[in-house]
Ligand SMILES: Nc1ncnc2c1ncn2[C@@H]1O[C@H](COP(=O)(O)OP(=O)(O)OP(=O)(O)O)[C@@H](O)[C@H]1O
């Protein structure tokens with residue numbers, strides 16, 4: 081199974097009639113079960129890329145295909161996890177996780193059974209009846225992860241999912257995400273601003289150029305999980321990636 | 336302590352009233368409190384041949400309920416459509432803005448011309464009163480539904496129809512509910528006024544107008560007290576519903 085992004089570009093037409101090129105042209109292949117992190121300067125089109133793959137935005141040109149089937153519009157093989165708070169606040173944790181199954185018409189018992197399984201997977205057993213506002217930011221993102229996993233997608237699209245979580249909880253979430261990934265073997269596309277996060281998580285790091293985002297470089301991270309953040313070769317990769325990013329965001333900036 | 340502070344002013348008003356009533360000693364201008372309480376204490380007794388307080392209150396509640404129901408049944412779907420489709424909202428906006436400031440009672444002559452004297456006219460006028468707050472809050476409610484909720488739902492495979500029932504409606508519900516509460520409040524004021532019009536033969540508005548013709552000021556005041564109490568009670572019910580069902584809205588962070 082392969083996720084293939086071919087000659088993808090996206091430009092937006094603004095209200096004043098001008099167009100801005102947000103992305104591409106971009107080509108990328110992601111193989112089954114791979115964990116790919118996407119890094120790049122702010123505004124380079126990372127979110128746009130994920131939204132196109134998730135079917136929330138149409139590309140201006142180019143195609144996305146999964147197993148050589150072209151993807152247009154929302155697709156059951158893709159599940160998205162947003163940075164911002166995206167749970168349904170009127171639903172309990174259980175019913176949030178069961179949402180995707182509910183709209184597919186699964187009977188209540190069935191969907192609750194599956195939802196419970198994923199709630200357990202993200203370590204939230206016992207919180208099924210709680211409402212989202214009763215949970216911490218980290219717990220809420222776990223619910224969002226469980227909700228995405230419950231529809232059993234092939235690809236997880238994560239847009240800075242831990243961006244709003246404090247550093248300690250964030251490290252914990254990263255470890256747990258890796259455990260979940262190892263158990264479920266999803267293909268993951270993970271956008272982040274944190275070089276450390278990318279180097280800790282990814283099999284490959286895709287560094288994008290400034291807007292319109294194209295691939296500047298793809299950095300493989302050969303280390304096995306679990307990774308030791310202080311290990312010299314790990315630190316070396318981090319330093320390298322950081323240099324690439326800084327270089328990219330400093331080109332042509334006036335200050 | 337706090338519970339009592341709310342009662343101080345009403346007690347003072349009542350005391351002042353009683354003193355003034357004794358001084359004036361004319362029940363056609365200011366009846367003694369006792370005579371008002373007397374009417375209130377026997378709510379099931381016939382008053383001046385118009386039926387009892389309870390009967391007339393029930394008639395008013397029925398009418399307002401009917402007009403309110405029609406307003407909700409039309410206002411909520413229209414509001415959803417207008418909140419969801421910008422072009423529709425833009426198309427209707429000027430018309431709504433022009434109609435909205437016209438007080439419900441200004442529609443009375445038209446209502447009489449169209450529907451003649453009777454229930455339909457009253458229900459129509461109540462409808463006008465309740466419709467706009469319901470419509471406008473529903474539009475706002477639908478617009479307040481977060482884009483992220485809809486996008487999450489779409490990526491999880493939600494159809495357009497399910498999007499409406501599973502995301503837009505529950506997401507908009509708290510604000511729609513506020514619209515219903517405001518709409519009911521206005522409808523309640525409107526019904527009493529509408530019942531004062533010629534042609535009605537029951538209801539609290541009719542009762543107090545009829546009592547006026549007989550100079551029964553104590554009945555008028557008793558009727559006004561009942562109007563106020565029912566208004567408070569219904570508002571409390573709406574507020575309670577808000578707490579129970581839509582607590583998430585204020586607790587959401
Ligand atoms: N709907 C839209 N209409 C117009 N312009 C848009 C739209 N969405 C994104 N853009 C523009 O496209 C560019 C890329 O945006 P995008 O959100 O994908 O960047 P990003 O890499 O995710 O940035 P960040 O790191 O800050 O999240 C930006 O310049 C943005 O202003």
Ligand SMILES: [Mg+2]
Pocket residue numbers: 126127128239
């Ligand atoms: Mg972004």
